[in-house]
Amino acid sequence: MSPRVKVLSFSALILIVLAGVSFWYVPTKADTQQRKPDSQTNPPNSKDQANSSDTASSLTGPELSSNTQDAAAGFLELRSRAEAGDVVAQRKLGQIYQHCSVFSISHSNMYATLDAYARLSGKTQGAYDDIKKRFAATCSVVDGGDVILEEHYTKWFERAANHGDPYARIYMASSKWTSLKPDDYQLLARDAVNSADPEAIFALGDLLALAPEGTDLGAFNASATGPYANYAWGIVACRMGADCGAGSFRMDSLCVNSGVCGSENFEDAIRSRVVPAGQQESLDRAIGEVNRAVGKKPS
Numbered sequence: 001m002s003p004r005v006k007v008l009s010f011s012a013l014i015l016i017v018l019a020g021v022s023f024w025y026v027p028t029k030a031d032t033q034q035r036k037p038d039s040q041t042n043p044p045n046s047k048d049q050a051n052s053s054d055t056a057s058s059l060t061g062p063e064l065s066s067n068t069q070d071a072a073a074g075f076l077e078l079r080s081r082a083e084a085g086d087v088v089a090q091r092k093l094g095q096i097y098q099h100c101s102v103f104s105i106s107h108s109n110m111y112a113t114l115d116a117y118a119r120l121s122g123k124t125q126g127a128y129d130d131i132k133k134r135f136a137a138t139c140s141v142v143d144g145g146d147v148i149l150e151e152h153y154t155k156w157f158e159r160a161a162n163h164g165d166p167y168a169r170i171y172m173a174s175s176k177w178t179s180l181k182p183d184d185y186q187l188l189a190r191d192a193v194n195s196a197d198p199e200a201i202f203a204l205g206d207l208l209a210l211a212p213e214g215t216d217l218g219a220f221n222a223s224a225t226g227p228y229a230n231y232a233w234g235i236v237a238c239r240m241g242a243d244c245g246a247g248s249f250r251m252d253s254l255c256v257n258s259g260v261c262g263s264e265n266f267e268d269a270i271r272s273r274v275v276p277a278g279q280q281e282s283l284d285r286a287i288g289e290v291n292r293a294v295g296k297k298p299s
Contacts, residue, residue: 072141082156087163094156094168099249100139101148110135110256117259128261131252166192166200170207177210185211186218193294198242201294205233223286223293228275232286235267236294 075096081089103110114128121127142148154175160168166188173180173188188207192200208224211217217224223233238244244266245251254269255261263269275283 068137068141071137075141087160087165090156090160091165091168094153094160096142097148097153097156099253100142103135103139104148113256117261128255131255134252166195166197167203170200170203174207174210182216185215189220198237198240201240202234202237202242205230220293223289226286228283228286231270231283232290235270235287236290238266
């Protein structure tokens with residue numbers, strides 16, 4: 001087998017790109033004692049806001065809203081279902097807490113970052129106000145806008161994982177990947193593929209990318225090898241129905257964290273902003289390997 005070449009996917013890449021203006025880190029209990037969330041969570045008004053339209057998200061991902069009242073009702077309903085033992089709701093609640101964690105620390109930094117991206121790209125000041133609006137409406141209602149700690153979303157992922165949710169199981173495994181054995185990777189991969197859960201498939205690509213070089217991934221060796229394997233897993237997951245379109249949390253977060261904004265979807269972002277034109281065939285081959293791995297439904 002050829003060496004497995006690691007390339008960070010956007011879920012990891014966005015944590016390090018443009019470090020000069022990045023403010024992303026995992027909040028701790030000390031943050032809640034030393035800092036309070038910004039008092040004003042509404043994004044600044046812009047004439048561009050009047051022309052922005054809400055984009056419905058896929059049911060496979062956390063649901064977004066540009067209306068605070070709708071978002072509040074949706075959050076309370078989701079939390080009620082999660083507390084009652086609904087596994088899907090537990091996973092989605094964990095995702096919302098996770099996605100909103102940094103917004104809860106300082107939304108003003110997020111807004112300033114988006115405005116900086118707009119200036120650098122020659123766009124108008126309010127070009128990304130629709131992203132601000134979605135984050136503000138969705139995240140300001142989570143626990144009343146309190147600072148969100150890692151434990152707030154981990155506990156819901158853990159509950160969902162204990163009930164067999166494939167996405168949550170991969171999340172929990174990724175948090176302790178240094179202790180995973182080859183059999184652990186293979187088992188999680190088989191479960192994710194057999195579940196046909198698009199979000200789990202997306203997360204699986206990130207997990208396989210964490211496997212140390214030389215790890216025997218069995219039936220998944222070929223699909224986890226090469227410089228574009230991780231991106232290929234994400235693209236296949238998006239094609240399967242993962243929430244990857246414009247206005248989704250995934251694409252909004254990609255813009256906020258890396259400055260890759262305005263793409264129609266995740267695949268468009270990868271092809272137009274990440275993979276060179278001369279390497280598109282290599283990406284297509286990697287996608288083919290992932291499609292074969294997903295289509296085999298290994299037992």
